[in-house]
Amino acid sequence: MKIVVPVKRVIDYNVKVRVKADHSGVDVSNVKMSMNPFDEIAVEEAVRIKEAGNADEVIVVSCGVASCQETLRSALALGADRAIIVETDVELQPLAVAKLLAAICHKEKPQLVICGKQAIDDDANQTGQMLAALMGWGQATCASKITLNENVATVTREIDGGLETLEFPLPAVISADLRLNAPRYATLPNIMKAKKKPLETINPGALGVDVAPRLRTLKFSEPPKRGAGIKVADVAQLIDKLKHEAKVL
Amino acid sequence: MAILVIAEHNNVSLHASTLNTVSAASRIASLTSSEIHVLVGGAACRAVAEAAARIAGVAKVKLADLPHLGDMTAESHAALIVAEVTNGTTAYSHILSPATSHGKNTLPRVAALLDVAQISEIIAVEDVDTFVRPFYAGNVLVTVKSSDVTKVITVRTTGFDAAISEGGTAVIEDTSATPDAKQPRLISRELSKSTRPELGAAKVIVSGGRGLGNGENFQSVLGPLADKLGAALGATRAAVDAGFVPNDYQVGQTGKIVAPQLYIAVGISGAFQHLAGMKDSKVIVAINKDPDAPIFQIADYGLVADLFTAVPEFTAAL
Ligand SMILES: Cc1cc2nc3c(=O)[nH]c(=O)nc-3n(C[C@H](O)[C@H](O)[C@H](O)COP(=O)(O)OP(=O)(O)OC[C@H]3O[C@@H](n4cnc5c(N)ncnc54)[C@H](O)[C@@H]3O)c2cc1C
Numbered sequence: 001m002k003i004v005v006p007v008k009r010v011i012d013y014n015v016k017v018r019v020k021a022d023h024s025g026v027d028v029s030n031v032k033m034s035m036n037p038f039d040e041i042a043v044e045e046a047v048r049i050k051e052a053g054n055a056d057e058v059i060v061v062s063c064g065v066a067s068c069q070e071t072l073r074s075a076l077a078l079g080a081d082r083a084i085i086v087e088t089d090v091e092l093q094p095l096a097v098a099k100l101l102a103a104i105c106h107k108e109k110p111q112l113v114i115c116g117k118q119a120i121d122d123d124a125n126q127t128g129q130m131l132a133a134l135m136g137w138g139q140a141t142c143a144s145k146i147t148l149n150e151n152v153a154t155v156t157r158e159i160d161g162g163l164e165t166l167e168f169p170l171p172a173v174i175s176a177d178l179r180l181n182a183p184r185y186a187t188l189p190n191i192m193k194a195k196k197k198p199l200e201t202i203n204p205g206a207l208g209v210d211v212a213p214r215l216r217t218l219k220f221s222e223p224p225k226r227g228a229g230i231k232v233a234d235v236a237q238l239i240d241k242l243k244h245e246a247k248v249l
Numbered sequence: 250m251a252i253l254v255i256a257e258h259n260n261v262s263l264h265a266s267t268l269n270t271v272s273a274a275s276r277i278a279s280l281t282s283s284e285i286h287v288l289v290g291g292a293a294c295r296a297v298a299e300a301a302a303r304i305a306g307v308a309k310v311k312l313a314d315l316p317h318l319g320d321m322t323a324e325s326h327a328a329l330i331v332a333e334v335t336n337g338t339t340a341y342s343h344i345l346s347p348a349t350s351h352g353k354n355t356l357p358r359v360a361a362l363l364d365v366a367q368i369s370e371i372i373a374v375e376d377v378d379t380f381v382r383p384f385y386a387g388n389v390l391v392t393v394k395s396s397d398v399t400k401v402i403t404v405r406t407t408g409f410d411a412a413i414s415e416g417g418t419a420v421i422e423d424t425s426a427t428p429d430a431k432q433p434r435l436i437s438r439e440l441s442k443s444t445r446p447e448l449g450a451a452k453v454i455v456s457g458g459r460g461l462g463n464g465e466n467f468q469s470v471l472g473p474l475a476d477k478l479g480a481a482l483g484a485t486r487a488a489v490d491a492g493f494v495p496n497d498y499q500v501g502q503t504g505k506i507v508a509p510q511l512y513i514a515v516g517i518s519g520a521f522q523h524l525a526g527m528k529d530s531k532v533i534v535a536i537n538k539d540p541d542a543p544i545f546q547i548a549d550y551g552l553v554a555d556l557f558t559a560v561p562e563f564t565a566a567l
Contacts, residue, residue, distance in 0.1 A: 011385075013522075016388065016521065017385045017388055017389060019389055026384075026385070026389060093366060094357070094366070094367065095360065095361065095364075095365070095366050095367070098361055117503075118503070120385070120386065120502070121384060121385060122369075122384050123369065123370070123383065123384060123385070123386065123502065124367075124369045125353050125357070125369060126357035126360070126367050126369060127357075128357075129323065129354065129355075129356075129357035129358045129361070130357045130358065130360065130361035130367075131361075132358065133327065133357070133358040133359075133361035133362050134361050138324060138431070138432070138433050139323055139324070139354075139358070140433065141323075141353070141354050142350070144496070154436065157350075158350075158496045158497070159350040159351075159438075159497075160349055160350040160351075160449075160497060160505075161440035161441060161497055162438070162439045162440040162441045162495060162496070162497050163438070163439050163495075163496065164435065164437065164438040164439070165435075165436040165437045165438075166322075166433040166434065166435060166436065167433060167434045167436050168432075168433035168434065177503070178486065178490075178503060179489075179490065179496065214365065214366035214395065214396055214397050215366050215368065215393040215394065215395050215396075216393065216394045216396065217391050217392070217393050217394075218379065218392040218393065218394055219391065219392040220384075220389055220390070220391055221389070221390050221391075221392070222388070222389065222390070223383075223387060223388070223389075223390050226528055226533075226547045227547075228545060228546045228547065228548065228551075229533075229548055229549035229550055229551065230549075230550060230551070231540075231545070231550075231551045231552070231553060232550050232551065232552050234552070234554075235552070235554075235559055235562045235563050235566060236566065238534065238550055238552050238563065239563070239566055239567070241550050242511070242532070242534070242550065246511075246531075246532045246549065246550070248453075248510050248511040248531070248532050249478075249511075249567070
């Protein structure tokens with residue numbers, strides 16, 4: 001079976017983002033870009049499933065500007081077999097990405113899509129669920145464990161009060177949470193090999209998808225800063241402050 | 250036009266996050282003079298509908314009491330909501346759900362089926378079609394304007410006060426039965442049992458990080474303090490990953506978002522992914538032995554000390 005893994009290029013998780021002075025967006029000049037950490041976990045899981053003999057091919061897909069190719073190359077270096085970039089300069093929102101991925105799924109006919117549960121830039125947590133809906137497939141978000149048996153997936157999900165385990169037939173969409181696995185580091189030979197793996201470029205028009213944004217962003221701003229308070233000398237002073245100044249004890 | 254609020258519940262009782270979501274709906278309703286309806290989908294859940302009918306400001310409760318809705322799968326509940334919005338007798342301009350596991354799982358599915366955008370975790374309503382939501386773990390706020398006919402929205406509960414849970418007299422109306430959508434089979438659900446308050450509802454939270462060293466210390470050092478304060482226990486991702494506590498303790502960008510009256514961070518460095526989940530707390534206390542730990546940059550009261558002596562001393566002095 002084939003596994004499709006969508007990957008997103010985002011500002012690296014270590015970077016402290018800044019809003020541009022004119023509030024039109026986030027400053028991305030000279031900022032390190034990386035694969036969304038949850039997507040890296042999704043790629044790792046797909047590669048492990050393939051290594052265990054339960055999948056034949058892992059296809060990574062990225063939707064966005066031309067430089068998403070770098071993100072796809074990193075996914076190929078982690079062990080994915082081939083890559084597709086749906087290239088556009090239009091700002092893509094989750095619904096548009098889900099529609100592009102659905103078009104890819106109609107074409108590639110994967111049995112499983114594993115994606116990250118959310119991207120750390122827009123923190124939307126939508127695309128996997130939207131894709132599942134568009135395909136009429138089942139879904140399991142926030143997965144911390146996946147077991148495949150023939151055409152049935154058993155998935156443990158992280159939910160508000162703890163964990164739940166679901167069982168459903170494939171095809172389906174599963175989104176990865178942080179504790180699903182710890183992604184490997186790409187080795188130099190694998191980075192070299194990744195350069196030769198196939199990477200196909202498609203444009204959204206060819207997939208018949210309208211990617212026009214439904215939401216217009218009026219303004220980017222920084223939340224009010226919370227200033228540092230004071231250092232207390234000892235426990236006694238801490239309790240005194242909490243009682244008499246903050247009045248929370 | 251009316252506004253539909255999706256009730257969060259466990260078939261037995263209405264979850265408090267529904268009240269904050271009704272508040273967000275009231276903000277929108279005040280701009281449009283539309284009614285607020287609450288949809289309760291579940292199995293043997295009439296008591297939940299009755300509780301929803303008592304919320305101040307709710308005009309009508311729609312009850313879908315059907316066996317296949319009891320497991321709360323996204324598939325069955327998305328099908329229910331879409332049927333209610335497209336075939337029901339009321340036209341809905343907005344669908345709002347609390348940004349709980351269930352809401353985040355279900356509403357994107359609803360939005361895709363309705364071919365509209367979904368707006369995640371709003372923290373403010375600026376206009377009928379304009380909302381504020383966080384990006385980048387809350388380091389950036391964006392104001393977005395929707396051009397869709399139906400606005401499908403999840404609500405971050407810390408952004409809105411709870412609506413008053415008593416005094417309302419909404420009518421309860423059964424929905425027309427919905428098809429039994431194909432859905433995953435629920436094998437098990439293991440919910441942490443605790444006598445302490447829930448993280449999302451607690452007035453005080455005692456939260457621990459990797460500095461606690463192990464699960465035993467976590468409980469023996471922080472447990473007594475939490476008990477004295479009637480507090481919930483929270484944790485960092487590092488503490489959860491290391492197995493000190495279960496996953497549902499995690500506070501942060503990818504865990505729970507909390508805003509208690511008092512948040513006591515113990516042995517926590519203050520990574521921004523953690524701050525994302527607690528920086529709106531009213532008062533923040535940090536106890537850390539490293540005077541340069543970033544947590545001190547946002548703490549109202551910082552104590553540079555070894556937690557293994559400071560916390561027991563704190564507990565004993567209360
Ligand atoms: C995509 C992504 C999402 C993430 N999401 C989250 C999230 O939702 N929530 C979250 O918390 N993290 C999240 N993280 C992880 C985050 O980046 C940090 O790694 C984590 O918060 C660190 O946890 P910590 O403060 O417990 O550990 P550390 O950073 O190791 O800090 C431990 C602290 O304990 C102090 N300490 C040690 N011993 C003592 C002692 N005896 N007395 C007093 N102090 C002591 C140390 O000085 C140190 O400051 C995420 C990371 C990524 C990449």
